[in-house]
Amino acid sequence: MTIPKDLNKYLPLSEATFYIMLSLVxxxxxxxVMQRVEILSDGVVKVGPGTLYGAFSNLxxxxxxxxxxxxxxxxxxxxxDKGRQVLELQAHRLVRMVNNANFILWNS
Amino acid sequence: xxxxxxxxxxxxxxxxxxxxxxxxxxxxxxFHLQKSPFLGFYKFTTGEPTPYTYRMDxxxxxxxxxxxxxxxxxAGWDYLGLARGGWRYFxxxxxxxxxxxxxxDTASKIMKYKRVVGYLYVTLPVYLIVFLPAMDSxxxxxxxxxxxxxFSSLTYSIIAINKVEKRIKALQSF
Numbered sequence: 001m002t003i004p005k006d007l008n009k010y011l012p013l014s015e016a017t018f019y020i021m022l023s024l025v026x027x028x029x030x031x032x033v034m035q036r037v038e039i040l041s042d043g044v045v046k047v048g049p050g051t052l053y054g055a056f057s058n059l060x061x062x063x064x065x066x067x068x069x070x071x072x073x074x075x076x077x078x079x080x081d082k083g084r085q086v087l088e089l090q091a092h093r094l095v096r097m098v099n100n101a102n103f104i105l106w107n108s
Numbered sequence: 109x110x111x112x113x114x115x116x117x118x119x120x121x122x123x124x125x126x127x128x129x130x131x132x133x134x135x136x137x138x139f140h141l142q143k144s145p146f147l148g149f150y151k152f153t154t155g156e157p158t159p160y161t162y163r164m165d166x167x168x169x170x171x172x173x174x175x176x177x178x179x180x181x182x183a184g185w186d187y188l189g190l191a192r193g194g195w196r197y198f199x200x201x202x203x204x205x206x207x208x209x210x211x212x213d214t215a216s217k218i219m220k221y222k223r224v225v226g227y228l229y230v231t232l233p234v235y236l237i238v239f240l241p242a243m244d245s246x247x248x249x250x251x252x253x254x255x256x257x258x259f260s261s262l263t264y265s266i267i268a269i270n271k272v273e274k275r276i277k278a279l280q281s282f
Contacts, residue, residue, distance in 0.1 A: 014213065014215060016212065016213055030178075030179040030182065031179065031182035031183060034182075034183060046212050047212055048183070048208075048209050048210045048211055048216075049179050049180040049182075049183045049185060049210050050163075050165050050209075050211040050216060050220065051210070051211050051212045051213055051216040052179065053176060053179055055216070070175070072178075073174045073175050073177075073178040074175065074178055074179075074182070075175055
């Protein structure tokens with residue numbers, strides 16, 4: 001069982017980063033991630049290639065994603081265990097926030 | 109009929125947005141950038157007016173270059189080359205009223221300008237390394253010449269760093 005280090009330092013994830021990481025629960029290459037993010041967010045979140053290239057570099061450096069393989073000049077990435085933990089941490093936080101909003105703003 | 113027109117225009121490193129807008133206006137008039145400029149000289153191909161949007165990234169290292177270009181290509185951006193140490197030129201056909209971006213959030217835009225500042229800082233000591241060893245070996249007139257180059261380069265670096273830092277601050281106050 002991996003001991004989680006202080007993963008809170010990665011939170012909050014930006015909306016774009018959250019969706020990028022969410023897309024990488026399965027192995028995908030860059031453009032596929034762009035498309036997936038747009039679909040998941042109903043077209044609200046768009047990730048440009050400059051932004052994505054930077055995000056991949058940072059996430060890989062922090063060991064939140066790793067490269068699985070490379071095909072025809074396209075790197076394929078996937079979430080690492082650490083990345084999955086960070087993503088779940090963020091998702092739990094968001095659930096709590098949404099529940100609070102539901103209760104306080106809309107009394108439901 | 110594929111004519112080439114060469115235009116000279118000077119853009120400072122902190123005027124990438126102006127440069128992008130100028131290239132876009134050239135394409136609207138039928139002049140399309142062939143490749144990244146060299147020393148302020150831009151080569152255009154004459155053709156039909158086309159709504160190209162031009163965007164510039166700053167990436168000075170050549171690491172993973174093929175994958176970098178492929179990622180942009182998959183997203184519809186043609187790569188036009190490298191200029192001035194790290195500026196990468198891209199273009200994409202845009203629908204009317206649409207303004208496609210390669211940086212879709214402010215944080216990554218700031219990171220681009222931080223890379224520019226980093227590059228400017230690195231090139232600063234280079235001037236010292238080139239200048240100092242020459243101290244005793246050359247005639248006076250050449251020393252004065254080197255000193256002029258050194259000080260104008262240093263002034264440029266300081267001004268450029270300042271200008272780019274201002275852009276970063278403006279983006280951060282979003």
